[in-house]
Amino acid sequence: MAETDYQRSIGQGFASQPAVLRILDANLDRSREGLRIIEEWCRFGLNQRALTEECKQLRQLIAQWHSDEIRAARNTPQDPGTDLTHPQEQVRSSVAQVLQANFCRVQEALRVLEEYGKIVSPEMGEACKQIRYRVYSLESQLTEHLSSHRRLQKLLQSRLYLITSPVENLLDVVEASLQGGVTLVQYRDKTADDLTRLHTAKALKELCHRYDALFVINDRIDLAIAVDADGVHLGQQDVPVALARQLLGSQKIVGRSTHSPDDLDRAMREGVDYVGVGPVYETPTKAGRAAAGLDYVRHAVNHATLPWFAIGGIDLENLHEVLSAGAERIAVVRAIMQSEQPTLATQFFISQLNRQQTLHSIHTRFRSNESIN
Numbered sequence: 001m002a003e004t005d006y007q008r009s010i011g012q013g014f015a016s017q018p019a020v021l022r023i024l025d026a027n028l029d030r031s032r033e034g035l036r037i038i039e040e041w042c043r044f045g046l047n048q049r050a051l052t053e054e055c056k057q058l059r060q061l062i063a064q065w066h067s068d069e070i071r072a073a074r075n076t077p078q079d080p081g082t083d084l085t086h087p088q089e090q091v092r093s094s095v096a097q098v099l100q101a102n103f104c105r106v107q108e109a110l111r112v113l114e115e116y117g118k119i120v121s122p123e124m125g126e127a128c129k130q131i132r133y134r135v136y137s138l139e140s141q142l143t144e145h146l147s148s149h150r151r152l153q154k155l156l157q158s159r160l161y162l163i164t165s166p167v168e169n170l171l172d173v174v175e176a177s178l179q180g181g182v183t184l185v186q187y188r189d190k191t192a193d194d195l196t197r198l199h200t201a202k203a204l205k206e207l208c209h210r211y212d213a214l215f216v217i218n219d220r221i222d223l224a225i226a227v228d229a230d231g232v233h234l235g236q237q238d239v240p241v242a243l244a245r246q247l248l249g250s251q252k253i254v255g256r257s258t259h260s261p262d263d264l265d266r267a268m269r270e271g272v273d274y275v276g277v278g279p280v281y282e283t284p285t286k287a288g289r290a291a292a293g294l295d296y297v298r299h300a301v302n303h304a305t306l307p308w309f310a311i312g313g314i315d316l317e318n319l320h321e322v323l324s325a326g327a328e329r330i331a332v333v334r335a336i337m338q339s340e341q342p343t344l345a346t347q348f349f350i351s352q353l354n355r356q357q358t359l360h361s362i363h364t365r366f367r368s369n370e371s372i373n
């Protein structure tokens, strides 16, 4: 639409007005400050070089529009907005909230720059629009990294891994274990039809997420995608990890069973997020598979460089042997799924695992003090 003389005169009038320049000055600062806050988390929180560089580039692009003329229009003492705050600005309860608030701030500021910038120069309006689109894309990339980071943190904190078996009151048993404190659950069912598996997986995922626990699916990447599970557990004969990540998305967890030192080496090279180490004991849940034994647990203690869960035949009675061999994480099926008191069994496992962890860190500190003295 052609600009009328009236519009042009208003435009020129405003462009030369200090108010427009002050708006630009404030929003150029605001957008760069917001980006700096986001950049700090990309750099120090996530160690993400590419995202950190993108924030830096965007800040530099914005800075190019901050001309001396715009800076000269600044008049902070007479700005009625400097002491206006919203109660929500005073409260930030998590890093995610800080990031979200600052993405909003940057996007709003860029929108203001786009609209008022057009009055000064169409190029400035267009440039700010392009920068705003890049900020949207940065936000979705960062959201992916954050959810991956959160999952891995939760995985690291999980010492007990509950693997389900197809019992009649499946959801009740899993809920009882969640109430006992389990934070990592795997849905494993070798016999149900696909529709049943799909419905059960959906219900389990919702249940686990209500308790802020991770939900992983055994064997089936398709089901994991369908219900947006936190990850998948692969056996030795299943697809390569890279393919699983390609299908699931890089932010999801991928675990692998290992039964020997060679399996462990391969899984670590493949870049899985965790491994199962077992079977520690022969078990009817995995009938026909010979035990890898406590020797393999001891091997994992000395060689695994990723979170690993001792698995296979572990129960309340033999737990102490597995812990004495050095395991800090365990995975169980029957000991919880067939327990008469799944909450109590879960609490017992977790308390023993936490105690082991405390003893282990005291021991490590003692040994490092000994080597200093």
Ligand SMILES: Cc1ncc(COP(=O)(O)OP(=O)(O)O)c(N)n1
Binding pocket: 161, 163, 186, 188, 218, 219, 233, 234, 235, 236, 255, 256, 257, 258, 275, 276, 277, 309, 311, 331
């Ligand atoms: C944590 C964990 N470790 C090992 C296994 C066993 O997986 P896999 O070898 O694929 O055997 P199945 O469970 O599919 O019979 C596991 N599920 N979880």
Ligand SMILES: Cc1nc(C(=O)O)sc1CCOP(=O)(O)O
Binding pocket: 163, 257, 258, 259, 276, 277, 278, 279, 280, 283, 284, 285, 286, 311, 312, 313, 314, 331, 332, 333, 334, 335
């Ligand atoms: C599913 C599974 N995988 C194993 C492995 O060694 O990879 S042992 C196992 C069964 C674990 O069940 P339970 O706790 O009832 O013995």
Ligand SMILES: [Mg+2]
Binding pocket: 218, 219, 233, 234, 235
């Ligand atoms: Mg499997």
